[in-house]
Amino acid sequence: MAVTFSDLHTAEGVKALESHLADKTYVSGDAISKDDIKVFAAVPSKPGAEFPNAARWYETVSAAVAARFPGKNVGVNLPGAGSAPAAAAPAAEATKEDDDDLDLFGDETEEDKKAAEERASAKVSSKKKESGKSSVLMDVKPWDDETDMKKLEEAVRSVQMEGLTWGASKLVPVGYGIKKLTIMLTIVDDLVSVDSLIEEHLTEEPINEYVQSCDIVAFNKI
Template sequence: MASPYMKDSVWLQQRKFEDAEAFYQKVLSGTQATGAQQGGCSGAGASSAPSGGGDATVRIDNLERENKELRTAVDEMKALVQKLEGRVRVLEGGSGGTPAKAPAKAPAAAAAEDDDSDSDIDLFGSDDDEDKEELERIKQERLKAYHEKKSKKPAVIAKSSVIMDVKPYDDETDMKEVENSLRSINQDGLLWGAAKLVPLAYGIKKLQIAIVIEDAKVSVEDLKEKITDDFGDQVQSVDIAAFNKL
């Protein structure tokens, strides 16, 4: 015979399902071990849950309170992270943050800078042109004095000391007469010096004579050519034994 309650919509297992829901939430929160952890199956775990309605209500309230506390802590942490990210973007000048503003100048420094900028502006003209003219005048005076001093200073005359070997035409040539002939050559910038006879061979002696010449006025090669041309009957050749700049 069928039960008269089969046609009714009464929830006869409400207490059992409430106890199972409470046990499930407790397992999720970690305050209750599962049936598998206790060595039994989930059915055994469910059957071991307390069946009292009051205990289930207390457990649910505790879970809801803990859930609210966790959510509050998570919200606070999110807010703190967002705040830190905002500061980092500001400091690094990131695209998502506002660039850091330059520190405002102190009033005294700003005033000093304004004074400097004002000093660069010459409203009534300056004495720069007059100073430049004065400097140019002093420069020209110093240049003039330098050139005058340089013009009064005697120019350095380049001179050379030369020793010539004059060889006679033959062994009968009078070398004293040859010396007198050479000294008869007068030329601007030519000064005759000491002379001596130096033996060559077979009783022949050459005349070695020193001269001092001004390089700009006397050419040694021209002098040698003049001696051989003018005194060719007495002089065979003229050689340069020494040549020194003075």
């Protein structure tokens, strides 16, 4: 018999799921089943830290679904899912669909696989798109007091890549007439590595004509 919950777009619905999973690994017991897939599809996002059992279960099922359909956007349009919190039907309504419509963990026909892939939407892939950002403060040091700092900054800012945004900057005296460039930048964590930015761009030709070294002063998640 299918396991159902109240509207999983609400805190009450997720609370019921949390309670149900208190002594279970999966919705229907110790093995992942169609019930888990249907409930997973009805949960709009990973439950918060206040729901540890539900959050652990969500991550496990999410990984299983992603492994089953690598590269596919599997999630909100699987049987049991709604398109948005305001318009979504309760999960109890969704579970009335024929259990044979989707079988992610049993034998599947080619038609079943095609139908499942056509239902694919943004839940699993959107988690990647929602990558975090970081704010970085960097010191860029010239070779000597004769280095043209205006050209140095222009060279630094000439590095352009997806996920990288240069911010405010200033020149800071370090002694003996030498100044360093202190500059802010924002990066998308999954797209830009600060180490690679320094090693493969800022200290390589032609920028290393001006830049002697770079130091990360501060690195904070946004």
